[in-house]
Every structure is written in C-alpha cells, then in structure tokens.
Amino acid sequence: MRLTLEYxxxxxxxxxxxxxxxxxxxxxxxxxxxxxxxxxxxFDPARxxxxxxxxxxxxxxxxxxxxxxxxxxxxxxxxPDTVMARHCVGLNHAAIGIENVGDAKAFPLTDAQVEAxxxxxxxxxxxxxxxxxxxxxEYRLMEGHPYFHERDPRYRSRKQDPGASFMRRVRARVxxxxxxxxxxxGAPSDRSAPR
Numbered sequence: 001m002r003l004t005l006e007y008x009x010x011x012x013x014x015x016x017x018x019x020x021x022x023x024x025x026x027x028x029x030x031x032x033x034x035x036x037x038x039x040x041x042x043f044d045p046a047r048x049x050x051x052x053x054x055x056x057x058x059x060x061x062x063x064x065x066x067x068x069x070x071x072x073x074x075x076x077x078x079x080p081d082t083v084m085a086r087h088c089v090g091l092n093h094a095a096i097g098i099e100n101v102g103d104a105k106a107f108p109l110t111d112a113q114v115e116a117x118x119x120x121x122x123x124x125x126x127x128x129x130x131x132x133x134x135x136x137x138e139y140r141l142m143e144g145h146p147y148f149h150e151r152d153p154r155y156r157s158r159k160q161d162p163g164a165s166f167m168r169r170v171r172a173r174v175x176x177x178x179x180x181x182x183x184x185x186g187a188p189s190d191r192s193a194p195r
Contacts, residue, residue, distance in 0.1 A: 007059035008084060010152070025133065027096070028161075058155050067099065068101065073110070091147060096128075100113045100166075114170055137162075142183075
C-alpha cells in the first residue's frame, strides 16, 4: 500500500491519502508472454524489477492489474476493483486494468479471451459507472480528457497492446453497453465526462 500511495502522490495527486479509486473506465492489455505463471510472477512482487529501466524511475511499486485472463478464458481477480493498480499512465486512478495472457505474434489473444473480457465488462458496468473502454495502445488519446491525470509531462510510453483486432472484437460483443472510446486524434476531448 505504501509504494502505491507514493506512486499516486508522485503521478496523480500530491495530497492523496489513500489508494482507493472510483472506477470509471476499463483498460485492456496483453501480458507480452504466453503463460499465466509467467504473468503471475511478473505481477506478484511489490516492487518493480530493477531491470525495467523505463518504469523504475517513475516509482518503485510494481506493475499490476485488477484481472488476469488466461488463454482459455479463465478470469483471475488479482486485487479489489477499488484499489489503484499501476497499469496505465495517467489513468490508474480511474481505471480497472484487465491483462490478457498473450502477445501480438507468438501467442495471439484467443476467442475465449474475447468472450471472457466481454463477460467481465458486463459485470463491471453493472457495479460501477463505467463510461469508457480503451486498449492500452489508445491511452495517449485520453490526454486532455478529464479522466487523464499525470503530473509528470515526460512520463509517457508507446504501447501496442492488446491490438486493434482484439479491441474491435470485444467492443462488438459489448456494443449495447455504449462504452465510449478515446477521442480520435486531433478531436477535442469530451469535457463533459464526470470527474
């Protein structure tokens, strides 16, 4: 908890007193590996691996997510939905993170994972005022949106997960939920979203 609070104060709110979040969006990811066990060992330590130079300078709390979806569609809950996870720059304080075991080439995400993500999104939408569904690769399109809070203007990265095809397939299965996408490049942000 202490490391997460330090990260939150550094990146989102310097006066934060806790790591509780009010989920308003969901960010989908892939793990960049093919095994549940490997993903679990990545997320399990409290501190980020010191070899991850791109992340270690931004805080010592490890990367994390709320859910991990195995290749057969089995969903594992890693932490409570209302506790902040370090999974998406600028959006951790408002987003539930769902990691899917797989990558873009050797272990492409599966049909079972598409169905599991859709089912989980339906549950989360019933429990929380979720307005947006984005892929990790789309997070920078949220800059300028009221949900996006990152105090360090240099702390950004380029992501490719979970891929356009996966996002298209999941969005098609939850179209009736009317979850918003990030603004299009160059389009004005949706300033009407609740804070």
